[in-house]
Amino acid sequence: MPSTLRYLSSHVAPAGVIVAIVALWELAVDVLHVSPDKLPPPSAILHLIWTDRLIFADAISVTVFEAIVGLAFGIAFGVISGVAFANFRLLERIFLPYFVASQAVPIIAFGAIIIMWFGNGVASKAVIAFYLSFFPIAVNALAGMKSVGDGEIGLMRTFGASRWDILCKLQLPIALPAIFTAIRLGVGLALVGAIVGEWFGASRGLGVILLSAMFDYRVTQLWAAIVLTGLLGTALFGLVAFAQRRVAWWQTGS
Amino acid sequence: MAGAVLQPAPTAREKPDGGSRVRAWAPSLIAGVAFLLIWEGAVDVLELPSFVLPSPSEIVAASFRDPQTLAHDAATTLMEALGGYLLGTLIGLALAIVFLSFPIVERIVLPIYVTVNSVPMVAYGPLAIIWLGVGSSSKVLLITIAVSFTVLINALAGLRSYDPGAIQLLRSFGASDQVIMRKMRIPAALPFICSGLRVAVVHSMILAVVIEMLGARAGLGWAVYKSTQMMSFVDAWLAVATTVVVSLAVYLIVTWTTRRFVWW
Numbered sequence: 001m002p003s004t005l006r007y008l009s010s011h012v013a014p015a016g017v018i019v020a021i022v023a024l025w026e027l028a029v030d031v032l033h034v035s036p037d038k039l040p041p042p043s044a045i046l047h048l049i050w051t052d053r054l055i056f057a058d059a060i061s062v063t064v065f066e067a068i069v070g071l072a073f074g075i076a077f078g079v080i081s082g083v084a085f086a087n088f089r090l091l092e093r094i095f096l097p098y099f100v101a102s103q104a105v106p107i108i109a110f111g112a113i114i115i116m117w118f119g120n121g122v123a124s125k126a127v128i129a130f131y132l133s134f135f136p137i138a139v140n141a142l143a144g145m146k147s148v149g150d151g152e153i154g155l156m157r158t159f160g161a162s163r164w165d166i167l168c169k170l171q172l173p174i175a176l177p178a179i180f181t182a183i184r185l186g187v188g189l190a191l192v193g194a195i196v197g198e199w200f201g202a203s204r205g206l207g208v209i210l211l212s213a214m215f216d217y218r219v220t221q222l223w224a225a226i227v228l229t230g231l232l233g234t235a236l237f238g239l240v241a242f243a244q245r246r247v248a249w250w251q252t253g254s
Numbered sequence: 255m256a257g258a259v260l261q262p263a264p265t266a267r268e269k270p271d272g273g274s275r276v277r278a279w280a281p282s283l284i285a286g287v288a289f290l291l292i293w294e295g296a297v298d299v300l301e302l303p304s305f306v307l308p309s310p311s312e313i314v315a316a317s318f319r320d321p322q323t324l325a326h327d328a329a330t331t332l333m334e335a336l337g338g339y340l341l342g343t344l345i346g347l348a349l350a351i352v353f354l355s356f357p358i359v360e361r362i363v364l365p366i367y368v369t370v371n372s373v374p375m376v377a378y379g380p381l382a383i384i385w386l387g388v389g390s391s392s393k394v395l396l397i398t399i400a401v402s403f404t405v406l407i408n409a410l411a412g413l414r415s416y417d418p419g420a421i422q423l424l425r426s427f428g429a430s431d432q433v434i435m436r437k438m439r440i441p442a443a444l445p446f447i448c449s450g451l452r453v454a455v456v457h458s459m460i461l462a463v464v465i466e467m468l469g470a471r472a473g474l475g476w477a478v479y480k481s482t483q484m485m486s487f488v489d490a491w492l493a494v495a496t497t498v499v500v501s502l503a504v505y506l507i508v509t510w511t512t513r514r515f516v517w518w
Contacts, residue, residue, distance in 0.1 A: 014365030021366060038385075090281065097282040106460040106501055109475065109494045111467070112482035116305070192374040196464060214380030214468065222381055230373035
């Protein structure tokens with residue numbers, strides 16, 4: 001079966017490489033007597049994740065919550081501005097350049113100021129997560145809305161559809177796959193926003209663990225947090241991809 | 255991570271003459287000036303203390319107080335960002351070519367690359383500081399990894415975006431593999447690579463600033479961190495504003511250069 005072969009070579013082979021690297025890492029640390037302060041073996045990292053699982057679970061729940069609140073606002077704002085830009089050309093001309101420029105602004109530099117304005121809690125991290133995630137969603141919503149043909153809009157209009165009908169029944173459904181693709185990108189950005197936001201002032205979260213582990217030279221804990229961050233990002237990405245297949249099922253593809 | 259591949263931005267805009275270019279930018283320029291004026295006015299009228307929000311004129315005035323330190327910080331951050339950016343671009347392009355020539359290398363190296371990059375690069379920041387210290391090398395290393403990944407993924411997507419029919423046509427005229435690469439696949443890949451380059455330059459600045467905040471000897475991120483610790487908020491705003499100006503300038507330069515490059 002050629003399809004089985006293709007599956008093997010595209011999924012199992014990369015996984016094999018990763019397993020080999022991890023095994024090599026474990027072996028090298030053991031044989032070369034690398035100090036665990038420099039590079040802990042994978043087994044030690046996994047062990048720490050297991051023994052500190054309650055601490056990590058708490059941190060992950062805090063960080064995920066911040067990221068999702070920020071992303072939710074990012075989706076709402078992104079879609080609304082995409083719809084507004086697609087319908088009102090003047091708004092697009094005034095504000096789209098600023099949307100683009102906003103992406104060249106390292107919001108993280110504002111981190112300390114945002115904490116001062118929005119406090120030490122969820123809000124300040126959600127603001128950063130929001131800022132990082134809204135742009136791709138707005139751009140893709142706009143592009144998706146614009147991909148609707150004039151003929152299709154005209155057809156709906158001749159059947160007496162209102163502007164609202166055209167928006168909800170034609171433009172938004174057509175833009176949906178593009179919006180989802182942007183959300184896949186945005187979920188990772190929101191996670192970064194939440195973690196970095198925690199650096200500027202927080203008491204719980206993955207970012208807090210990363211920072212305190214650095215200051216106290218707890219390298220194994222640092223690695224555990226890095227691994228968990230990667231897994232978390234991959235899981236959130238997968239979740240959005242899954243939702244995309246369920247909600248925008250008519251569009252096949254990656 | 256298919257999400258990392260960015261569609262080429264619509265670069266194929268016809269070149270506007272001077273007048274229409276001014277007209278195209280006028281609404282957003284007016285909005286920008288209005289924004290600054292409202293900001294200035296609001297701070298004045300509401301009598302906001304500078305630790306809540308300093309006015310633009312206060313920030314500009316602060317830049318004259320110690321221009322040397324500011325210039326040094328800006329230069330440090332810019333050097334780290336550009337150093338990592340150039341290294342990353344070279345490595346990304348080189349890897350793309352190696353991957354294309356030797357698929358076996360791709361099968362081994364790409365999964366490692368994807369795994370490393372499945373963790374947001376900022377999360378490696380603390381580790382880089384522990385391993386490489388607070389100097390510039392920790393920033394340059396992380397920027398290099400991040401940029402090379404973006405460029406690699408975009409270059410691979412671009413090099414594979416060719417039209418198979420066109421290749422067969424060229425081949426039937428007796429074109430060699432090298433000619434096909436030069437005439438067909440590289441031109442086809444350039445828009446992808448350029449959009450990767452545009453995204454990556456912004457990332458480089460952001461990463462440099464973020465990692466500097468964890469620890470550095472100089473730099474804009476370090477300046478932001480230091481001045482917030484010392485509660486001198488106008489200085490923090492000045493460093494933030496400088497970061498914004500430098501990032502925008504670098505982004506515009508790269509956008510402009512890549513537009514020249516891919517005029518089609």
